[in-house]
Amino acid sequence: MNIIEIKDLSFSYEKTEVLSNINFNIKENEFICLMGNNGSGKSTLLKILIGELKNYTGSIKIFNKELNTFNEWSKIGYVPQVDRNNITNFPISVREMILLNFYYDFNLFNLPKKRHLKLVEEVLHSFKIEHLADKNFNELSGGQKQRVMIAKAMVHSPELLIFDEPTVGVDAESKKVFYELIDHLHKFHNITIILVTHELDFSDKLIDRKLILKEKEIKEYV
Numbered sequence: 001m002n003i004i005e006i007k008d009l010s011f012s013y014e015k016t017e018v019l020s021n022i023n024f025n026i027k028e029n030e031f032i033c034l035m036g037n038n039g040s041g042k043s044t045l046l047k048i049l050i051g052e053l054k055n056y057t058g059s060i061k062i063f064n065k066e067l068n069t070f071n072e073w074s075k076i077g078y079v080p081q082v083d084r085n086n087i088t089n090f091p092i093s094v095r096e097m098i099l100l101n102f103y104y105d106f107n108l109f110n111l112p113k114k115r116h117l118k119l120v121e122e123v124l125h126s127f128k129i130e131h132l133a134d135k136n137f138n139e140l141s142g143g144q145k146q147r148v149m150i151a152k153a154m155v156h157s158p159e160l161l162i163f164d165e166p167t168v169g170v171d172a173e174s175k176k177v178f179y180e181l182i183d184h185l186h187k188f189h190n191i192t193i194i195l196v197t198h199e200l201d202f203s204d205k206l207i208d209r210k211l212i213l214k215e216k217e218i219k220e221y222v
Contacts, residue, residue: 009058020216036213077153143174
């Protein structure tokens with residue numbers, strides 16, 4: 001089964017075309033590495049897939065539903081670059097950071113319920129970060145932030161995980177731990193993974209295929 005089906009996808013920022021007639025599929029439980037030079041459109045493609053950018057042309061199906069009508073976002077976990085998660089002047093604990101993934105359940109009169117708190121505690125335990133639960137997220141190391149963001153993405157037990165250069169700004173040992181972790185999630189939890197990275201020395205043995213964005217198009221390498 002294809003989890004993602006993309007046909008003739010194009011996207012422009014005002015008059016600047018970034019993606020042109022892209023076509024590719026991603027199967028269930030595949031581990032895909034998305035590569036390309038800086039400015040090639042990788043992050044743009046990911047933002048389209050997670051619903052942040054809307055004004056594309058072409059067809060995108062996720063879990064066999066057109067993206068413009070897709071509403072099962074709990075099936076998708078997204079982990080951005082660690083250095084994009086510095087929440088300056090806004091202290092937030094690790095527990096609160098993970099709890100934000102339930103934000104659509106909350107409002108002024110509908111605060112977090114026991115089930116939300118229970119799921120957060122479970123994911124803190126699963127990722128062995130209970131000791132960080134009450135620490136300020138902004139004061140963590142790059143590797144610790146990365147682990148917290150993966151835990152946050154996993155709190156809904158997604159079927160698809162999308163990583164946008166998640167090891168930027170992270171030390172070598174934390175990178176090694178990261179790749180061991182996502183390899184485990186892929187193999188033992190049957191999670192489909194899309195990983196944007198340039199670090200083939202770490203990822204090459206783990207992935208099923210490379211998709212390379214070049215000249216606004218996708219080139220596929222097995």
